[in-house]
Amino acid sequence: MKLEKLKEFEQNKDNMTLEEYLSLERTHLSVERTHLSYMRTVVSMIVAGITLFKLVNGWEGLICAGILLLSATYFYIRGKKVCNSTKKHLRYIEDEDD
Numbered sequence: 094m095k096l097e098k099l100k101e102f103e104q105n106k107d108n109m110t111l112e113e114y115l116s117l118e119r120t121h122l123s124v125e126r127t128h129l130s131y132m133r134t135v136v137s138m139i140v141a142g143i144t145l146f147k148l149v150n151g152w153e154g155l156i157c158a159g160i161l162l163l164s165a166t167y168f169y170i171r172g173k174k175v176c177n178s179t180k181k182h183l184r185y186i187e188d189e190d191d
Contacts, residue, residue, distance in 0.1 A: 117183070124179045131172025138165035 142161030146154050 120179075120183060124176055124183070127179075128172060128176040131168055131176070135165045135169045135172070138162070138168065 138161045142158040142165065145161065146158035148154065149157065
């Protein structure tokens, strides 16, 4: 469905209305908001991992901290991938308009 909407938009790009332009701007803002959400999750996981490492003595704290730090790394990579992919599609649409 997403690709169908994209193709439909590409066919009618010469007749872009104010509503469509504003929709594109809202999409830009939502991509930024999604990126910030991923980064907020990453920072929270890093802080939680460090806190667990400091508070829990022994290997249990180390394992929990390791899992949280690995999860934070995964979410950072995943967030970058999702946001860059969406930005790439948006740039393609905007370049076609010029």
